[in-house]
Structures are given as structure tokens and as C-alpha cells.
Amino acid sequence: MTSLILVEHDNKDIKAPTLNTIEAAKKFEEDIHVIIIGSNCKSVADNASKIDGVTEVLMVDDNKFSNQLAEDITPIIVNLADKYNFILAPADTFGKNIMPRVAALLDTAQVSDVISIESKDTFVRPIYAGNAFATVKSSDNKIVITIRTTAFESAKISDNSAGITNIESIDTDSISEFVGQELSKSERPELTSARIIISGGRGMQSGDNFPMLEKIADKLGAAVGASRAAVDAGFVPNDYQVGQTGKIVAPDLYIAVGISGAIQHLAGMKDSKVIVAINKDEEAPIFQIADYGVVGDLFKLVPELEKELENN
């Protein structure tokens, strides 16, 4: 039997979280099929066929899938499910939106946010904001999983050339309709794939102070993130949020500026390789997990950091 992976894409390129999901699926040591559902998405299929480990690419190309609404694309996956014993997607807003719908229609439980595949039916996943790891065993004969991408490497693009099969579209009731999108534009790397992240919290005091962090981000090729407090205060948009209910990141270097380190924030970044905290409160919980801490006024320290990076 075989694994099926739902590819996240924008009708042109494959999004990075799919590559981690493919790498995770290799643990099953089964064939890996990927499915691309979209509109004018041939280039996505071509790229997918080159990914290491992929044995077949399925493509459903139809105008009505241009925005990949859950109600429309779920029936396609469900229709193909007979042939697969594992169905996977990344545990980001894309996968989280669609996969439970697939699982329910297949009458199978979903295992969310898997950080380790122990065997064909046993998985490890964090619970209680990452304060505990649960090992769970599924009794379903078909298993639907979402993958925490930071827990797995990225599958490589190689000279693989998996076959591409066109799958016929199916009719669905149109009960939902795409109206519009407002995407944050940034020249910087995406939070979930950045090697370095600098994040600001309530201590930043205002959105006007975030350019201080952006300057450092540009010097280091880093992404800019934020705590929930900073997002709720309106300093930056919601998609900057790192934490239990925002993005889960695990970069090589995470610099937390003016972030106290509430449990829900730590849940989103404590797997970072190296953590730096800059905070004026030496009692702040962030210092308990930081590899390097600097106690002091961020409005003095951050410009100093910028200067120091420039000199180096």
C-alpha cells in the first residue's frame, strides 16, 4: 500500500511545508504519491515529480480549484482514498483546514501535528501547548495525519522523474466561494522556513519600533516574528504570531526581544537550536530557556546589536 500527500501550492510553486511532509512519509517505507489539486497547476506537478522519494504525481486541474477550498477538494481525496493507507498533509493552516474533513468522511481519526513516526500505527504528538508529548496508537486501518513540519527535514529536489497522472475532476455542491485575500508582503524569508528569526513582544511598545528588528533581520537574512501580545496590541499583523495558536518555528537562531516567554509563546519556538533573549526583566521566564540572555533596555541594546553586526 501507499502514502498519499496533499501538496500545498499556489498553482505555480510547491510550498515548503509539503517537502517536510514528504520526508516524514518516507518513514513508512512505502510508495509515496502526491496529489496536486488546483487550476493551471502543471508547473507544480512538474516540480513535484522531481522530489526525492515521490513515486507518482496525481494532478487534478480545474478552474474551480484555483483557491483550493476545503469543501471542493475534500471529495477528490476521499474518492481516491481506497488505494492508500496513509494520507498526509502539513499541519499548517492549509492542512489543518482540509484534513479533518477528509478524516471524518473516511470515518477515521486524525492524528494532528505529528512530531515523530514510531511505526505504521504509532505516533508522537505534543499536547498542552507542547508541555507534554503523547505517544498514540491508531486502531484505524486508514490513517490521516498532519505533520509538524519543524520536526522533519525537507525532502530534496533531485533528478527524480515520477510519472504524472491526470485525475478527472468531480462535481461538488458549491457551498463556499472565495471572495478575496490580503497577503502580507515581505522581502524577508517566511517565518516557518527561516534559518534565523527575530521576534518582538509587548516590550516593543509600538509597531513603530518594529523597524529596529527589521534592520537586524535584513543584516542576518532573518524573518521577523512576534508574540501574541504584540499582535493583539496591533503592532504587527496576525500572521507574524509565533506560538501555540500561531506559527510553530524551529530556526537555528531565535532572538526574542521584549518577550517575557509565556507558555503559549514558548510552545511555538522552544525547539529552536539557539535561543537569545533580550529583556529588561531578569526574572522573565524566557531566560529559563534562552541559551544566551542579555538583561537590559531593548531600545539601547537592539541598536547596539545592529551596530555590532555591521562592524563584523
Added chain:
Amino acid sequence: NTGIELTNVKMSMNPFDEIAVEEAIHLKEANKINEIIIVSIGTKQSQETIRTALAMGADRGILIETDSEIQPLSVAKLLKKVCDQEKPELVILGKQAIDDDANQTGQMLSALLNWSQGTFASKLEIEEKNLLVTREIDGGLETLKLTMPSIITTDLRLNEPRYASLPNIMKAKKKPIEEKKPEDFDIDISPRLTTIKVIEPPKREAGVIVESIPQLVDKLKNEAKVI
């Protein structure tokens, strides 16, 4: 290593569910909906959670009482039965519970009912038979138009939940809560996932406080080698 110690731990309504209740009350105050029913599945203590929602402004409650573990798929199946009976046009749930962090129930319920879904909602408007929903997605925001009946799951920024006032807490005691059992619904709700063990995540080694920024940059460069 079988689970989390919950004896004598303070319990409260899941924060995303508070946002869901607030949104329903908000819609009722705007005369967009007529009645708000609160449903909870769990032990007898779940009644207190329903009372809290009634004190916030909901109209009546349904408690499906059980001491067994009920996983998201089973919750979705039970809620579907409640929807079959009560015929709501809108079901609002939290996007995830902060204990199991599953983020599944709303989507599963939507699938079982074959209704439209607006997950991770940060804005909600009712326009006649449609819902306009703004969703928080990874790159920003997305707006969908959903044909009702619909399922909505709430994100943090949908609203700021209110506190129940003392008079409303008193009034809530008189509001009806219907009591049911999972057996009343004739569906299989046995867990599909068995928890084998629960462990503490590995602890991080304590770090060092450095005295100055030049020292920090030096450490990042030469010791940690990350810049």
C-alpha cells in the same frame, strides 16, 4: 506516564470557546439570530461550563454526560446528532482546545453535515442567507462567502469575550440545561486512538547571561556558530 495530573487543577472554558460564545451573543444582540444553544460533552462538571455560557447571554444548554474519553471524531458525530434535532443554521466552535491541541472537531462536523466551513475566523458577518468570513491563514487573511447552514471555528482575534455579571450569573441558574447521554444517540463513540504514554518534553540546558552585545555577537559567531 499515562497522562497529565488533573486532580485539583483549576478548570475553565476553553478560551477559543469563550470567543465562540461571545460571537453568538454579539450576533443575537444585532438581531441576526434568535436563539443560542450551548452544547458540552463530558463529565457532570461540564455543566458549570454551560452555566458560564448561559451567564454570558446564551439561552439554553444541552449536556451530553459521560465519564469516558471522547475524541474529536466522536464529538463531531454527537454534535451532528444534536444538529439533526435542533436544526441550527450556524454552529460556532473554537478552532482548537488547548489541552489536546487537535484542531479537528469543527471541520469534522462540517464534513459529516456536508455544510460549508469557515475555519480560523477573525471576522464574521451575516448577509441574508450567506456568511462573510475572514480567515487567518499563513500568509495573511482570506475572505470567503459561505452558504448557510455553516460551521465556523473561532480564532483569537474574532472578539474580546465579556465577563458575566453577578445578576446574569443568578439569572443563568434558571435557564434550562437538558441532560443526555451518548447512548441516547445510537452511534459508536469508542476512541480510535489509544494513548500509550505521556512524557515530559526534553528540558533545555540552562543558558548564560552575557554582559554586553559584543560578547553576545562573539558567542553567536564563535561558540554557537549560528551567524
